[in-house]
Amino acid sequence: MAEGDTRNRKYPFGLTGTALDAGKTIQKPDSGFINIDGASVIWLTGSYTGSATSVTIVVDGYADEDDDADPIATMTLDSSSAENMHAKIQVPPGLPFMTLSAKNNDSTNSAKIKSIINMVR
Amino acid sequence: MLRPLLANNKFSLDLVGKSLVIFAYGQDKLQKYNQWTEDGQKTGYTDETLSIDSTADDTGLFWMIRPVLAILNPETNYIDYLIFSHPIKSIKLTAESGALVTAVVEIAYGTVQVGQLFYAPVDRDINSDGKPDCLDSSIIGSLPWLLKGHGFSYEGGPAPVLKYAQFLTADGKKFLTADGKEFLVRA
Numbered sequence: 597m598a599e600g601d602t603r604n605r606k607y608p609f610g611l612t613g614t615a616l617d618a619g620k621t622i623q624k625p626d627s628g629f630i631n632i633d634g635a636s637v638i639w640l641t642g643s644y645t646g647s648a649t650s651v652t653i654v655v656d657g658y659a660d661e662d663d664d665a666d667p668i669a670t671m672t673l674d675s676s677s678a679e680n681m682h683a684k685i686q687v688p689p690g691l692p693f694m695t696l697s698a699k700n701n702d703s704t705n706s707a708k709i710k711s712i713i714n715m716v717r
Numbered sequence: 718m719l720r721p722l723l724a725n726n727k728f729s730l731d732l733v734g735k736s737l738v739i740f741a742y743g744q745d746k747l748q749k750y751n752q753w754t755e756d757g758q759k760t761g762y763t764d765e766t767l768s769i770d771s772t773a774d775d776t777g778l779f780w781m782i783r784p785v786l787a788i789l790n791p792e793t794n795y796i797d798y799l800i801f802s803h804p805i806k807s808i809k810l811t812a813e814s815g816a817l818v819t820a821v822v823e824i825a826y827g828t829v830q831v832g833q834l835f836y837a838p839v840d841r842d843i844n845s846d847g848k849p850d851c852l853d854s855s856i857i858g859s860l861p862w863l864l865k866g867h868g869f870s871y872e873g874g875p876a877p878v879l880k881y882a883q884f885l886t887a888d889g890k891k892f893l894t895a896d897g898k899e900f901l902v903r904a
Binding site for chain 1: 835
């Protein structure tokens with residue numbers, strides 16, 4: 597954190613992030629939602645390991661627990677992507693919840709996605 | 718991330734090394750810019766003005782399917798997008814050595830929302846349909862797929878049959894704008 601930076605930061609998956617198996621669509625956290633907690637900008641970091649040729653990380657937003665998912669950000673990585681790619685996500689005003697999911701675009705080879713979320717408000 | 722500055726209802730976009738994508742009806746409208754143009758990196762661009770007042774196949778913004786612009790950067794694989802609340806009035810393009818340099822976008826009124834996604838590589842076309850995956854609504858993670866959350870639908874294929882309506886005065890004469898142009902309404 598920069599000196600004098602008093603902003604409220606949250607790392608729902610910790611400073612080093614979380615790993616998601618991308619053999620199928622998996623949502624993190626395993627139950628429930630990530631509470632956006634008033635953040636207007638989210639910094640998503642994504643990378644993957646494995647021999648899959650392509651993977652996609654999807655951030656879905658929800659108005660409440662019964663709402664259908666609406667994607668608010670995507671990140672598609674291929675084997676030539678740098679180790680950590682970044683995306684700045686502008687959160688729709690007032691959106692309370694989100695989930696993170698991972699999709700393997702390679703039907704043959706496996707992948708493990710690593711993602712870090714940094715929320716600032 | 719793209720941050721257009723609005724002045725006099727106009728703003729400028731830097732297109733050096735990038736591609737401008739317009740979501741247009743069918744493959745034969747706004748050909749150099751529409752979503753079927755592989756990664757959009759065609760050569761042979763010249764200074765040109767696209768206008769909502771025009772129905773010309775090459776320059777008529779009348780053919781925009783949704784008020785959305787995408788800017789693809791094949792070098793970084795980032796895609797900036799702009800969602801307009803109302804139709805774009807005009808886009809003035811400048812080019813050098815056949816490549817796009819800037820676009821000055823003019824709107825009559827309304828707002829613009831900007832966003833960005835990452836898609837590597839932007840020119841991949843896994844189903845070989847001539848439309849890059851990052852602009853293919855059937856591909857999870859693509860821009861049209863993401864924008865479904867905004868209530869947008871981007872179906873390709875041939876141009877639909879359009880209906881026109883004219884404004885006529887009570888005696889059957891054309892009702893014109895203050896500068897003498899006809900009203901043209903797409904229904």
